[in-house]
Amino acid sequence: MSPQLWYLKDNELFNQLHPEQLTQLEACSRSRTFAARRPVYLPSETADSVFLLVAGLVKVCNLTHDGKQSILAFIEPGEVFGELAIFDGDERDEYVEAVEDSTVIVIPACELQRMMIASHDLSMAMTKMIGMRRHRMERRLKNLLFLSNRDRLIHLLLDLSEQFGVDDSEGVRIRIKLAHQEIANLMGSTRENVTILLGHLKAEGVVNVERRQIVLTDPERLAASVNRKIVLHVA
Numbered sequence: 358m359s360p361q362l363w364y365l366k367d368n369e370l371f372n373q374l375h376p377e378q379l380t381q382l383e384a385c386s387r388s389r390t391f392a393a394r395r396p397v398y399l400p401s402e403t404a405d406s407v408f409l410l411v412a413g414l415v416k417v418c419n420l421t422h423d424g425k426q427s428i429l430a431f432i433e434p435g436e437v438f439g440e441l442a443i444f445d446g447d448e449r450d451e452y453v454e455a456v457e458d459s460t461v462i463v464i465p466a467c468e469l470q471r472m473m474i475a476s477h478d479l480s481m482a483m484t485k486m487i488g489m490r491r492h493r494m495e496r497r498l499k500n501l502l503f504l505s506n507r508d509r510l511i512h513l514l515l516d517l518s519e520q521f522g523v524d525d526s527e528g529v530r531i532r533i534k535l536a537h538q539e540i541a542n543l544m545g546s547t548r549e550n551v552t553i554l555l556g557h558l559k560a561e562g563v564v565n566v567e568r569r570q571i572v573l574t575d576p577e578r579l580a581a582s583v584n585r586k587i588v589l590h591v592a
Contacts, residue, residue, distance in 0.1 A: 373482075385465055391461070394455065397461065403449075406466055409437050413458055429494055431521070497516070528565075555571075
């Protein structure tokens with residue numbers, strides 16, 4: 358079995374396809390690697406492919422009107438991105454950049470459309486994945502519009518802990534490394550504000566930050582401070 362076919366077969370989105378469908382999908386797909394900080398695709402490129410991340414970490418971004426980076430989402434192995442190409446083959450609005458050395462499977466959008474029509478399970482799984490990602494983005498936009506910088510940061514840390522949290526001797530560690538500027542780009546703030554707010558939260562004993570690693574040392578108290586129910590799926 359080729360590595361490419363193994364990645365497709367092992368992925369929960371595609372493992373319900375029949376063997377012949379997987380073979381057909383593998384035949385028209387290709388594998389690509391991207392070094393850290395290299396773009397996977399850029400705005401204005403034709404949206405004719407969907408990407409399955411099989412190794413590494415990438416981020417989905419937009420540029421603001423003043424040329425600053427706004428991070429919409431981090432994508433981890435096993436997730437599909439660039440999925441709007443399934444429904445709209447026009448130009449990309451966003452861009453995707455590799456955070457670390459990454460490998461993707463590039464799947465033609467037209468082929469994935471055919472597979473979704475043929476497989477109800479695949480169609481439902483793709484719809485659920487897109488819906489969950491859009492929900493996270495919409496919640497972050499709502500927070501951006503209506504909450505203070507402090508509350509936006511707390512909600513962001515809780516969001517990241519739900520998606521990337523792992524058990525740690527101190528509490529719940531967010532397993533992706535984040536610079537203060539990246540956190541600012543995620544929450545629509547400045548690096549200086551993020552540094553000050555993280556310092557306050559650390560002094561309160563609810564987070565610990567060291568070498569771009571963030572640990573929620575008291576996630577329950579952190580969630581209670583913004584009247585949020587915590588839902589952790591730690592690894």
